[in-house]
Amino acid sequence: MAVPAELVSKAREHVDSGAFFAELAELVRYPTVSDHPDGRVAIKAYLDDVLTPALTALGCSVTTHPNPDPAGGPFLIGTRIESPELPTLLCYGHADVVDGHEGRWSEGRDPWTLTAEGERWYGRGAADNKGQHLVNLTALRFLLAEQGSLGFNLKFLFETGEEIGSPGLDEFVATQGNALRADLLIASDGPRLDAATPTVFLGARGSVRITLDVDLRPDAYHSGNWGGVLRNPATTLAGAIACLVDGHGRIQVPGLLPPELPESVREALAGLEIANGPGDPAPDEGWGDTRLTVAERLYGWNTLEVLSLGAADIDRPVNAIPGRARAMLQLRYVAGTDVGAVADEITKHLAVHGFSMVDVTAEGSFRASRTPVDDPWVGWAKGVLDEVSDRPVAILPSFGGGLPNHVFTDILGLPTLWVPHSYPGCLQHAPDEHLLAGIAREGLVLATALFHALGRRGNED
Known part of the structure; x- marks a missing residue:
């Protein structure tokens, strides 16, 4: 009625x-x-x-x-x-x-x-x-x-x-x-x-915040005197992030992805257009998993985003190799993703790629x-x-x-x-x-x- x-x-x-x-x-x-x-x-x-x-x-x-x-x-x-x-x-x-x-x-x-x-x-x-x-x-x-x-x-x-x-x-x-x-x-x-x-x-979608911490030494050292022989934590952190999510927004760790995109989800999202409102930013071409539509990436898939990234004083840099660098990442994930061991998955993946010096912690929010x-x-x-x-x-x-x-x-x-x-x-x-x-x-x-x-x-x- x-x-x-x-x-x-x-x-x-x-x-x-x-x-x-x-x-x-x-x-x-x-x-x-x-x-x-x-x-x-x-x-x-x-x-x-x-x-x-x-x-x-x-x-x-x-x-x-x-x-x-x-x-x-x-x-x-x-x-x-x-x-x-x-x-x-x-x-x-x-x-x-x-x-x-x-x-x-x-x-x-x-x-x-x-x-x-x-x-x-x-x-x-x-x-x-x-x-x-x-x-x-x-x-x-x-x-x-x-x-x-x-x-x-x-x-x-x-x-x-x-x-x-x-x-x-x-x-x-x-x-x-x-x-x-x-x-x-x-x-x-x-x-x-x-x-x-x-x-x-x-x-x-659920959310997990992931902290990457590269704490190598308490002091900073002159880049002219020590550059090329001391590991730079900022460079190390940049490389670690790149082996988790590449420069085009694609997740590189299989354990951070859902097992599949269900056909029922794909059908529900078919034909939906994103960013139709005035002032909405246009989705960037080539960003994220381009095998998926924009709607599928946003509502049906996982994304790993860098929320903050820093070492030393970005606004007033000095000629020194910093002792520490940190970043905060966020995994937005859909139902079906196993996030019970996110920190372990990332730690193992980083170790395989030579970044065992990166300390990883993870804290979940809504599931x-x-x-x-x-x-x-x-x-x-x-x-x-x-x-x-x-x-x-x-x-x-x-x-x-x-x-x-x-x-x-x-x-x-x-x-x-x-x-x-x-x-x-x-x-x-x-x-x-x-x-x-x-x-x-x-x-x-x-x-x-x-x-x-x-x-x-x-x-x-």
């Missing part, structure tokens, strides 16, 4: 009237920075003053839970059970944001005051993640007001430390398995394929995971969203960045559908973060349609 036209009109009007902007402005006002003591105070206020009333208005019982990891903040769970026979939906959002970067925004903007310039709504958290979870809360509110019921059971999980790596989330979800039991996750975070393309992504492209819920969601969208919805097997998707697929065993309400150029984590009004408008329609269809499905089962 198609979503009623009046419900679609109500969703669009809510954005066009300025009502959604006013609600989002109230959310942005809370400086919920998770890595700052003052931010922790704001986070508690945000949970108490914003999220708890919003969930209570949806008929949810609301509980706040301490984090098992002292590095993280509390969790909030809202629960509405209409009938044990109905499907149960789990939604997710995060209340925290990154540093506001006050004083660095264009036109003197305050990061904690939502301001509009044309279609751009500027404010910290406008895109990541307050605007996105507000879309979903608003769609649920509209559906409940229209029908008097949702037609499904609802559980909503909010965390407060996503921007610092979700400390404690795995353990919390594992211990709250009964409270979070559901049939499906629908959540919103990250960007669409581009500003114009409604998107569903099914998981996320890679994804729902299979051929999962029935994926086809259902695409069919629903295509009906209310002006163009076909893109299905991405994995989001290019990192999200805690694995806690839902691997711990709770749920199929996961991420419907983002932002775009790659939103400047999240930077000054001038913004949400596009057009995406908010379309996103509210898409979310309303999806929740309406889930309610109809529940009544038909």
